[in-house]
Amino acid sequence: MGTALRGKIALVTGAGRGIGRATAERLAAEGAVVAVNYARDEAAAGKTVEAIVARGGRAFPVRAELGVPAGVDELFAAFDRELGAEAPLDILVNNAGISMHAPIEQVTPDMYDRGFAVNTRAAFFVTQRALPRIPDGGRIVIVTSGVTRIAFPEGIAYAMTKGALETFTLTLAKHLGPRGITVNNVAPGIVDTDTNAAWLRGNAEAWRASAARAALGRVGAPEDVADVVAFLASGDARWVTGTTVDATGGSHL
Template identity: 70%
Template sequence: MRTLTGRTALVTGASRGIGRAIAERLAADGALVAVHYGRDEAAAKDVVATIEAAGGRAFAVRAELGVPGDVDTLVDGLRAGWAEFGADGLDVLVHNAGIGSTGPIEAETEAGYDRVFAVNTRAPFFLTQRVLPLLRDGGRIVTVTSGATRIAFPESIAYAMSKGALDTLTPALAKHLGPRGITVNNIAPGIVDTDVNASWLRGNPQARAQAASRAALGRVGRPDDIADAVAFLASDDARWVTGTTLDATGGSEL
């Protein structure tokens, strides 16, 4: 079903993993998708090519997040991409881009801490602020947070804190934008088989079994598990859902 035909979407961090799956799913549902990436242009172009080969529409937007001028660069690229397709507004904003932290509190540095918050928390806050005039009434904002805000992961404490801040932002923003019919929700993945987790998860049956055992459904998550849930929150079917977090951990640590 092409439930997003005629609408536009921006997915940050969409060149790989969960972000790529989200971009491909929203495009399959009919949206014109801006595929944001930070550095890997080839990967972003591959996402665009895959979407186009399936009959969808997309374009790549480069902007490194967490640095001065990041939001300006991204929005300028977004506008340029829209111009090529005759689009002039945003319907779905998906905050997916994020980075991990360096370890437990003993190992964290001030520079690492600041970087995690700059990318994971500051960038989505100010990107949202900047695109609000472009976001159409009845639009959708979906933020990829983490099951680590509910489940203790002391080995990634700064990362969990940065995502926890987004958990606080969402209900406040939902209340603020409710009069415009804009819904604001989070989706919280658990352990997902992506390149980020490849070094310890792939090719290590013991680690994979351990990760799978955390979930009530008994397996490690896949990027499409998250993308399908995001597609629901971006659709009209979720019109009465706002200000909340959808747990997509497969029932981890229940």
């Protein structure tokens, strides 16, 4: 166990699996108490908590479906039940999101609205609710995507949701600078997660093609991204704010 985040409280949205789970485990490994948010899969969130506790860390599950009207209220009600309404929130990681693979011709209004509700609106209002609890010198990290840099016509609406978050990051960093709160985003490339499993795992051609996109020559792992998030959440990143850290392995350089 590390000590870089000892005494800190962190909330990671969408932490039941993938990048969210790896991030929760990494923050806990540095000493943070981690609230593990999940929408429906209680078993997956439980495995995240169990993995953290097994390594000597502290974590607890927080059920709340983000992207629906009551989601933010449910999130903080569950957080308060565990730690109390006066508990600070030192580190907020907005990771929850859904993918949308469709070119503009196939995007429906419902698909578009759902994507922005989960990927963009939820992060905005979770952050808004969290701000009074984040102490001066706190950390906000948002997981966006490499598709804000790399043209992705087969997922145009998805890319737009992530592009909006980059603007949010830039503007919020300026707004919170006087309080010493840093706001940054991490942009992953193709990562071996359950979200990508349907087209990536077990498909040797897709795996090779995905690996070839990266200058480093492989598909990313959730831990590759989680380590970058942990850096931005630490004191070492005290002079970094309002920026995007590209964690694509050098995709499409």
